[in-house]
Structures are given as C-alpha cells and as structure tokens.
Amino acid sequence: MSLFDLKGKTAIITGSSRGIGKSIAEQMAAHGAKVAISSRKMPACEEVAAELNAKYGDGTAIAVACNISSKDDLQNLVDETKQAFGDIHVLVCNAASNPYYGPMADIADDQFTKILHNNIVANNQLIGMVSPEMIARKDGAITIVSSIGGLKGSPIIGAYCISKAADFQLARNLAVEYGAHNVRVNCIAPGLIKTDFARALWENPDNLKMALATTPMRRIGEPDEIAGAAVFLSSPAGQYMTGQQIVIDGGQTIT
Numbered sequence: 001m002s003l004f005d006l007k008g009k010t011a012i013i014t015g016s017s018r019g020i021g022k023s024i025a026e027q028m029a030a031h032g033a034k035v036a037i038s039s040r041k042m043p044a045c046e047e048v049a050a051e052l053n054a055k056y057g058d059g060t061a062i063a064v065a066c067n068i069s070s071k072d073d074l075q076n077l078v079d080e081t082k083q084a085f086g087d088i089h090v091l092v093c094n095a096a097s098n099p100y101y102g103p104m105a106d107i108a109d110d111q112f113t114k115i116l117h118n119n120i121v122a123n124n125q126l127i128g129m130v131s132p133e134m135i136a137r138k139d140g141a142i143t144i145v146s147s148i149g150g151l152k153g154s155p156i157i158g159a160y161c162i163s164k165a166a167d168f169q170l171a172r173n174l175a176v177e178y179g180a181h182n183v184r185v186n187c188i189a190p191g192l193i194k195t196d197f198a199r200a201l202w203e204n205p206d207n208l209k210m211a212l213a214t215t216p217m218r219r220i221g222e223p224d225e226i227a228g229a230a231v232f233l234s235s236p237a238g239q240y241m242t243g244q245q246i247v248i249d250g251g252q253t254i255t
Contacts, residue, residue, distance in 0.1 A: 003237035007032030010085040011234065012077060012130070014068060015095030017044035019195035020145060023223035024092055024230040029056045031231055033090065036081040038066040068095045068122040069114070078129045087137065088130050090234040093123040094145040098160040112159050119163035124170060131174075131183060140183040141234040144171050145226075148189050148249045156207075164189075168245055175243030184242035188229045191249025193221040216251035 011028045015021040017039035025035045029052045037045045037052075045063035052061040062084045066077040081088055097118040100111040123144055134140025149157060150164030167187055174185040192211050212218055229246045232238045247253055 002031075004031055004231055004235045006090070006231070006235055009089040009234070010034045010036075010081065010087060011090035011092065012036045012038065012081050012088060012126075013092040013094055014038050014066065014077075014126070016092075017041065017048050020190065020193060020223045020226045021092070021094040022048055023227040024094065025061070026052065027224075027227040027231050028090070028234070029060050031235065033234075034059070034085045035061045036064055036077065036084070037061055038064045038077050039095065040065065040067045066095075068118050068126070069097075071122075071125055074122065074126045075129060078126070087133060089134070089140060091127065091130050091140075091142045092145065092230055092234075093126060093143070095122075096145070096160075096163075098157060100159060101156045103155060104158040107159055115159045115163050116166075119160070120166045120170060123167065127174065127185075131178065134183045135178065135181040138182040140178075140181075141238070142171075142174070142183065142185045143230055143233045144185070144187045145230075146171075146187040146189045146245065148191050148247060148253050150189065151247075151253055171245070172243045179242055184233070184238070186233050186238070186241060186243065187245040188226060188233070189245050189247045189249070190226050191215070191221055191247075191252045193223060193226060195223060211252070214252055214255045215249070216255060219250065221248065221250060 011033045013021050013025045016025040016037045028035050037049045042065040049061040049063040064077050064080045066073045100107050144167045146167040147164040149161035150168055154161050171185045171187045
C-alpha cells in the first residue's frame with residue numbers, strides 16, 4: 001500500500017470550489033478519497049464535484065453549500081457528508097475571510113470580528129463537529145490551512161495575520177488534547193499563492209515586487225504546490241506528525 005493511499009477515507013475540504021481548496025480536493029480524490037466540496041455558492045461546488053466524479057468515478061464527490069460564518073451551515077456540511085459517505089476521516093479547514101486591507105488602526109469592528117470568527121472560531125466549531133467520531137474510532141487527520149502571515153507582521157493584512165497565528169496555536173492545543181486518541185491536527189502555512197483570494201496582493205505590482213524580492217525562488221506559488229502537503233498530512237505518510245506547521249513559501253520566511 002502506498003504511504004499516500006487515501007482509499008476508504010472520506011474528506012471534508014472547506015473553501016474547495018477554487019484555489020488551494022480545489023487543488024486539495026482534486027489531489028485527495030486522485031489518491032482515492034471520497035470528498036465533500038464546499039463553499040458559499042452551490043453552483044461552483046457542483047461544478048467541481050461533477051469534474052471529480054467524471055474523472056475518478058461516480059460517487060467520488062458531493063457538493064454542499066456552506067458559509068463558514070454559520071454554525072448551522074457547518075453542521076449541515078458534516079451531516080450531508082456523513083449521509084453520503086459514512087464516517088469522516090479527514091478534515092481540511094481551508095476557507096477563510098479577509099475583508100480588509102490596511103493598517104490596524106483603521107479596521108472596523110465588524111471587519112475584525114468577521115476575520116477572527118471565520119478564520120479561528122469557525123475552524124474550532126467544525127473540528128468539534130467531526131472530532132468525536134475520530135476520537136471514538138482512534139483515527140483522524142485534521143489540517144488547518146493557515147499562512148506565513150501568522151509568522152510575521154504586515155502593514156496591510158494585520159488582522160488576517162493575527163487570525164492565522166491563532167490557527168497555529170489552535171492546532172497545537174488540539175493536538176495535545178487529541179493525541180492520545182490517534183487524532184492528528186496540523187497546519188499548512190502557504191506563502192503568496194496565485195489564487196483569487198490573494199489577488200489583491202499578487203496583482204498589485206508594488207506588493208508583488210516586494211514579495212518576490214525576499215523570496216529565494218523569485219516567484220509566487222501555485223495551488224497545486226500546496227495540495228501535496230495536505231495529502232501527506234492526511235495519509236499514512238503523516239501518521240506520526242501532529243501539532244506542527246508546514247511552511248510552503250518558496251523560501252520567503254528564511255530571508
């Protein structure tokens with residue numbers, strides 16, 4: 001059996017209708033997993049699910065609309081996945097929000113609250129919905145897609161960076177709580193990746209120039225370059241890794 005074999009596993013990936021989440025879902029399916037595709041817009045989810053079912057066989061993927069700011073939506077995502085596939089073995093908390101760019105002094109209260117809720121609280125809520133069965137089964141892999149923003153400060157995405165730093169600690173704390181039950185919790189910390197979510201950063205020539213100047217590989221990343229880490233953390237290859245963060249940033253944080 002391949003160390004990266006996910007046959008017989010079911011995975012929920014939030015924010016998986018595009019970008020990093022979509023790439024993770026595609027690679028999970030390629031390695032044998034059943035996947036639940038979720039984002040706010042159902043047509044986008046259905047399109048991705050249809051692609052995966054056509055490529056890997058009917059019954060590979062389902063589409064579930066889910067706004068991560070709604071606890072009811074999160075519970076429905078779990079319920080729909082269990083109804084379609086049974087046990088949930090893998091969770092990837094990828095969806096996030098960042099409605100504000102600029103200095104912390106100017107951020108509105110509702111913007112700050114939205115960032116903290118969607119990027120931290122919602123992750124904890126969803127993890128709390130799937131972890132009991134993982135604990136009972138003594139088998140489960142949870143991955144939070146954080147960011148290198150959580151490792152440093154920023155003059156334009158400070159609130160986002162604060163939320164992503166908290167995700168590192170959320171993973172560490174849950175890893176301590178769940179470790180004795182063979183349930184692993186880790187983070188992936190991407191650098192600047194060419195996604196719609198990060199468009200405001202890489203599409204701005206000044207921001208892009210500044211980022212590339214401190215990136216040894218002198219380019220930004222692609223979504224598929226993050227997906228492999230998610231497969232690793234969810235597969236037998238990563239079964240002794242927990243409470244950690246994998247930085248995938250072209251070397252930006254080492255300079």
